[in-house]
Amino acid sequence: MNAHAKQSSFDKNATILTQHLMRDVKEIFSTMVGLDDLLHLPIQIDPITHFSDCVSALVGMAGSFNGLVCLHMPSELAAMATSNMLGMTVREVNEDVHDAMGEIANMIAGSFKQHLSTSGLDVRLSTPSVVTGKEYIVTPHNNPNQIAVRFATDYDWFMVAVAFESD
Numbered sequence: 540m541n542a543h544a545k546q547s548s549f550d551k552n553a554t555i556l557t558q559h560l561m562r563d564v565k566e567i568f569s570t571m572v573g574l575d576d577l578l579h580l581p582i583q584i585d586p587i588t589h590f591s592d593c594v595s596a597l598v599g600m601a602g603s604f605n606g607l608v609c610l611h612m613p614s615e616l617a618a619m620a621t622s623n624m625l626g627m628t629v630r631e632v633n634e635d636v637h638d639a640m641g642e643i644a645n646m647i648a649g650s651f652k653q654h655l656s657t658s659g660l661d662v663r664l665s666t667p668s669v670v671t672g673k674e675y676i677v678t679p680h681n682n683p684n685q686i687a688v689r690f691a692t693d694y695d696w697f698m699v700a701v702a703f704e705s706d
Contacts, residue, residue: 556654556701557686563650564688564699567643573623577690591674593617594632596644599665604655606703608648609677610640616695632671641667647699 561579568574594617596610612620614632621629621639629635645667652662670677687700 553684553686556651557688559654560647560651560686560699560701561688564647564690567646567650568620568690571624571643571646572620574620574692577692579688579690590672590677593671593675594636594640595670595675595677596637596640597668597670597677598644598648600648600652600655600662600703601665602661602663604660604662604703606701608644608651609700609702610644610647610697611700612640612697613695614671616692616697619694637669637671641669651701 565577568577590611592614594612594614598608600606600608614636617636617640618629618631620643621636624639624642625635645664648664648667652664655662684704685700685702687698689696689698
């Protein structure tokens with residue numbers, strides 16, 4: 540298969556996976572976080588490396604599809620989302636926020652895995668990891684392909700990205 544045909548195949552699959560990812564994220568945030576009517580925004584930043592005062596929850600995928608599902612959310616929005624999930628006031632990033640963001644990322648990764656599994660791929664998920672800080676970089680190795688969706692809420696924006704190994 541020539542490089543153009545491979546890129547065309549990737550673009551088609553990436554478009555389908557992006558549509559699934561957008562629908563799944565909207566459903567998870569509606570049911571688990573109480574954030575409805577998420578507005579899909581164009582990606583304007585590097586979906587892998589540019590984070591400032593955020594909480595990032597990461598779930599690895601391994602098997603016939605290797606990659607990383609990443610949820611990146613500003614700290615204040617992460618605290619608000621945690622408050623909504625737990626039904627209690629959370630004002631700062633703490634263990635509850637880490638647990639909630641890890642659980643959301645795990646649900647997103649599980650939904651993404653389901654789409655891959657129905658295509659015949661065997662995929663296993665890792666336990667979620669959570670990173671927070673004023674400024675940090677998340678860099679998957681081997682220059683991966685990626686799909687990313689960015690959403691606006693009434694309060695701020697957040698992003699979900701999937702980085703995966705290319706053939």
